[in-house]
Amino acid sequence: KVSLVRHHGRGIFAGAPSPLPAGRYHSLVVDPATIPQELEVDATTDDGLVMALRHRERPLFGVQFHPESVLTPDGPRLVDTFLARTGGGR
Numbered sequence: 098k099v100s101l102v103r104h105h106g107r108g109i110f111a112g113a114p115s116p117l118p119a120g121r122y123h124s125l126v127v128d129p130a131t132i133p134q135e136l137e138v139d140a141t142t143d144d145g146l147v148m149a150l151r152h153r154e155r156p157l158f159g160v161q162f163h164p165e166s167v168l169t170p171d172g173p174r175l176v177d178t179f180l181a182r183t184g185g186g187r
Contacts, residue, residue: 098122099168100148104140108151109158109179113171119148119160120168126161156183 101116110117117140127147132138139158140149150159158179164172179185 100142102140102148108139109175119162120166121162
């Protein structure tokens with residue numbers, strides 16, 4: 098399933114188009130009421146499902162879709178940005 102993910106260009110989404118087509122292979126979602134203060138919603142679907150979170154102070158990111166999927170055309174850009182922001186690309 099492909100969902101359109103809307104974001105504000107922060108964190109791993111810097112430079113990525115919004116909305117961003119993203120491949121999803123399950124229906125698992127985060128309940129917004131359970132998100133701790135340390136985390137911030139970075140992306141959602143049009144119907145309000147949380148698709149990405151990031152830590153407010155640390156380089157920690159989580160997505161609820163598959164950036165490595167062929168269904169996510171901008172996935173390689175997201176992975177590259179993730180590696181650059183977390184020091185994993187060194």
